[in-house]
Amino acid sequence: MPEGSSPPMGQSLLFLTDEQLRKGIEAMFFAYRGFTADPDRILAQKSYGRAHHRAIHFIHRSPGTTVNNLLSILGVTKQSLNRVLRTLIEDGLVASTVGIRDKRERHLHLTQDGAALERELSDAQRDRMRAAYRAAGPAAVAGFRQVLEAMMDDETRHHYEAMKEKIE
Amino acid sequence: MPEGSSPPMGQSLLFLTDEQLRKGIEAMFFAYRGFTADPDRILAQKSYGRAHHRAIHFIHRSPGTTVNNLLSILGVTKQSLNRVLRTLIEDGLVASTVGIRDKRERHLHLTQDGAALERELSDAQRDRMRAAYRAAGPAAVAGFRQVLEAMMDDETRHHYEAMKEKIE
DNA sequence: CACAATACGTCAGCTTTGTTGACATTCCAA
DNA sequence: TTGGAATGTCAACAAAGCTGACGTATTGTG
Numbered sequence: 358m359p360e361g362s363s364p365p366m367g368q369s370l371l372f373l374t375d376e377q378l379r380k381g382i383e384a385m386f387f388a389y390r391g392f393t394a395d396p397d398r399i400l401a402q403k404s405y406g407r408a409h410h411r412a413i414h415f416i417h418r419s420p421g422t423t424v425n426n427l428l429s430i431l432g433v434t435k436q437s438l439n440r441v442l443r444t445l446i447e448d449g450l451v452a453s454t455v456g457i458r459d460k461r462e463r464h465l466h467l468t469q470d471g472a473a474l475e476r477e478l479s480d481a482q483r484d485r486m487r488a489a490y491r492a493a494g495p496a497a498v499a500g501f502r503q504v505l506e507a508m509m510d511d512e513t514r515h516h517y518e519a520m521k522e523k524i525e
Numbered sequence: 526m527p528e529g530s531s532p533p534m535g536q537s538l539l540f541l542t543d544e545q546l547r548k549g550i551e552a553m554f555f556a557y558r559g560f561t562a563d564p565d566r567i568l569a570q571k572s573y574g575r576a577h578h579r580a581i582h583f584i585h586r587s588p589g590t591t592v593n594n595l596l597s598i599l600g601v602t603k604q605s606l607n608r609v610l611r612t613l614i615e616d617g618l619v620a621s622t623v624g625i626r627d628k629r630e631r632h633l634h635l636t637q638d639g640a641a642l643e644r645e646l647s648d649a650q651r652d653r654m655r656a657a658y659r660a661a662g663p664a665a666v667a668g669f670r671q672v673l674e675a676m677m678d679d680e681t682r683h684h685y686e687a688m689k690e691k692i693e
Numbered sequence: 694c695a696c697a698a699t700a701c702g703t704c705a706g707c708t709t710t711g712t713t714g715a716c717a718t719t720c721c722a723a
Numbered sequence: 724t725t726g727g728a729a730t731g732t733c734a735a736c737a738a739a740g741c742t743g744a745c746g747t748a749t750t751g752t753g
Binding site: 423424425435436439443456459461462463 | 732
Binding site: 371372373375377378379380381382383384385386387388389390391392394411418432479482483485486487488489490491492493494495496497498499500501502503504505506507508509510513514516517520521 | 539540541543545546547548549550551552553554555556557558559560562579586600647650651653654655656657658659660661662663664665666667668669670671672673674675676677678681682684685688689
């Protein structure tokens with residue numbers, strides 16, 4: 358936090374101008390469109406939506422997760438998630454198995470078909486991400502991640518950090 | 526995960542790993558929630574939604590813009606925009622005036638009330654942005670913007686660039 | 694001038710995805 | 724055994740996107 362401090366305060370606080378912040382806000386808005394564009398196209402063909410993508414993504418990410426856990430990650434109501442989950446289960450993309458230790462819980466897994474769709478979606482999304490990363494370079498990417506993390510709600514960041522530790 | 530690898534390729538391409546890309550994707554998802562959280566809270570009280578926020582933002586940004594222009598910036602249909610615009614005009618937040626050169630066009634401006642809401646919303650959003658920027662520092666912010674710009678669709682980036690030049 | 698194209702508004706209907714509220718079931722744990 | 728937690732389901736509703744069709748100025752063009 359200790360910025361430039363005394364002498365010339367280095368690169369100064371010019372980057373905190375309302376103008377600069379506004380540009381960041383617009384960049385965030387426009388970039389998010391690109392971020393979702395490719396998966397959206399694929400999903401539209403299969404008459405699914407972003408909600409399905411999110412469910413699939415996080416089930417893939419945390420196989421065996423419970424409905425409740427997924428709920429808090431996605432930040433939606435159980436009714437809303439249930440509708441999406443039901444179609445995914447009916448269509449054979451997601452398997453829901455009764456918990457062993459706690460039979461009230463349902464553990465969620467991707468089926469082969471589900472995993473295939475997950476791959477298709479995340480390949481598309483990663484392709485764009487990879488192109489952006491490559492164009493911007495490693496230093497920019499580090500900054501990108503830093504700012505995004507600082508932008509999250511505390512509770513959300515908690516989920517994010519928990520995810521991060523899972524695989525690496 | 527391919528950790529160490531060999532000595533060459535400098536900082537290497539490790540930042541293009543699927544793992545790294547996935548983290549970036551999740552960071553984007555979680556951060557966007559934070560990004561919209563504060564304005565969402567304000568909007569909910571006034572029974573408006575994000576669509577209203579977007580319209581207000583870009584009308585403020587480009588006073589006198591036409592409906593068609595707004596349409597292409599927001600990337601929605603005129604029916605969708607019209608619904609939002611109608612309520613904003615009815616509520617006296619936006620003024621629509623017939624074009625001078627071309628009387629088919631409507632030029633959109635914020636009224637005093639509209640400008641007040643715009644300020645309230647963007648203050649809230651900027652506060653979070655500012656905190657994130659300050660925490661991450663100028664170098665990170667530059668990287669943040671670089672990656673976001675690289676992530677946009679070409680057409681979208683065109684809008685973004687046009688905006689950038691407007692005020693600075 | 695006549696006609697096509699443009700800009701805008703609107704009606705109707707549909708979809709996705711979110712919300713509340715109410716209620717039943719199952720089952721763990723005190 | 725009983726209370727509460729986890730889940731599921733029904734109903735109703737809202738925001739915000741979509742398509743398609745139509746009407747009305749207005750403008751540009753052949």
